[in-house]
Amino acid sequence: MKDIPLQGHGIPASRLAIGCMGFGGSWDETEPYTAEHKKQLEAVVDAALSIGINFFDHADIYTRGKAERIFGELLAARPALREQIIIQSKCGIQLADGTLPVRYNFSKQHILQSVDGILKRLGTEYIDILLLHRPDPLMEPEEVAEAIDQLKANGKVKHFGVSNMHSAHIEYLQSAIREPLIVNQLHLSLAHRHFIDQGLNINRDEGAATSFDPQLMTYMQQKRMQIQAWGPLAQGRYTGAIRSDATEAELLTAQYIERLAADKETSKEAILLGWLLKHPAGIQPVLGTTNASRVMACQDAACQAEQMTREEWWTLYATAGGSHKPSK
Template identity: 40%
Template structure:
């Protein structure tokens, strides 16, 4: 599979990340087959969070892949922390304890990447810096990033954190395009012109932070998928038309649309269906034309000024 460098690091990662939020929906043989298929497809970047399944998803993954030192060398592991029941917590104590729990559940000595999950308004960036330094010195985390953060939140962290922020995980799909649409509608009197994220797309490109789109098939906030959905007839008609041209599935085109953006994004797919996993991976070999990208964008109801 095609790879990119994650942020400013030297870490080469596949352009499609395998999200493990739903791996607890599989029984053990199914989980083993799913993980094995991902590796066969070259999708060896596995994405976790300590809250997924209350931590059980990390345990199930470790069992499914039969984690061992030799297996660990073949995979890239990312996890997130910072969400607790009813609150967000970026305190030094919580970050350090959370990472220890993640490592124990994944049965590994280190994470390739740790992300801070949801912005904590009570964050004391000095504490985050201390936690990152301690984790790096101990060899427990090699690279650091954030999730769902805007430019100023990242800048606040960077005032104290010395490690590069290599990734920012953000919601983005063909039907959730606010970070793209506001760039088309600068200084215009319409809803699409509202800057809801501080121009995070351009900020990440300027600072070489890899955007990891989450829920790449969802519309709204977990309202459902847009593929084969009667709510989006024009979008599905266009996607199916492009899919037929490239002789791939509509799933492949939905991911290829994200990969076509020059920001060099790394979509995080959440499917536990093996065939859909394979279809997602095929997107690495598809490069949509500029015309196709814009046609799909407009077919989702996005209006160019």
Template identity: 50%
Template structure:
């Protein structure tokens, strides 16, 4: 599935916009939040990033809204970047804190809302945010087909889905699933541990659906990694009581960054990008300096040796691999 006319996000950085727009309350955003978004976008562009990740629920729509204001005030910016957004999660509706909704009507409604907030006519990629147990694949296919025929969505992806779930959905779709966004990092390693703990008693401690990475690689589905900076555990926002493994990993990352004359962020992301699945890290920080610090990730991946890659993994897990 590599002949579709969709910009690939493999082996590149993606800017995750969840941190933009202020808090998660219903309080509206203000000019300060728009300025913060503009600074983050500028830093991302400086770092060579052209793909921006949204979701309709981020900051209750305010992340998309402030980004839309930046787009509206910056002539030519929309043509320089790609936008993706997600739908499928509902918050605080009908007496439920959270529920999922991938019904056809909901997909169309949410995409139209995102386009209005983003002040654009289309998104380059729409991701289905979470698996919905009540999902009817044919209904999803009809809704996505309508949006694509109207030019509002150019490609389709998913998030937090296993190989089996993607395959089940793909059977009803006329367009290929081109991306799967999952939590992948040096801190959250279920995706990696599951590959080496086959036929091992420790395997029960990891919930990642085995075979998902391999399926995505075979089908040409880009793996997007959210939480790629390990939520700051190793790069400036350590936990109050770090484990010995977390402290040792932070020290090793700093040491490698010095040796490679780059940043800790670049080494951390480069470790992900070294994996042959072609992982595209999503950077979620709103700090412009930290965004720019990620720019050398691809070079860090290229210069990282196999031994260095394994050393980081073993240090992070706190024990040797089987």
């Protein structure tokens, strides 16, 4: 799998990334991870490296910090690995704690403390990319800019981005931040195809139910922001075991994907990811699996994107439930 510069920013990122949300065991911070959890992580990392994936996506909240800690132990055991990979992490979400609810915090103090925690857990002096995880309604761009300037100056973070944000959020932040925001990570997949629906349903009743920012995809392409997709395999609804609550559209889509995979002598995962990679925005899927064999099943995705015809792309979209019938 070929490395690509991350939307022209000189970062040799693989077309696919590994999402580390599921590593480190349970989300109970008092429950330690085990030797089996370590083996699971090692198997996924080795599988990823074997097919050219060099990008690993974290967040400070994943398994309440254990995902970063267990990854840090792997880096400590294999120190040469750090310079071979790209590490991205996120901050800004504070999980429910005691009587306090889930909340978002882009204060300078919280961002700086969060990064120090990330670096300590990972056992590294820097991370390649830091994302602001979800919009904070109380954010002050100038305060965020101060935190980013400090992190950049002391070498703790090389690049910055956001996650789950509209174009207006990005513009508001970028008005104060000197560093370019180079990534936006969003929920995108064949099952979560609002980014396609929104553009097709302009001035149509069907578009009223779509909440996706209509400017976002073209905005990010114009700004040369890397679009990352979390949940790109749609939690296995098209490629795994058929669920008892599967809809007719899901069943038909799974059958079509299986047929395409058989005809093209590839995996169902490669077909599903190929649909995303076919989009000209250069989407980078973030694989949220902890299964090494499923990582290996994705290795043909870029090739399938190149080979996928427009007819196959549209058939996948329509079969999954996409609305594209022309009106006036």
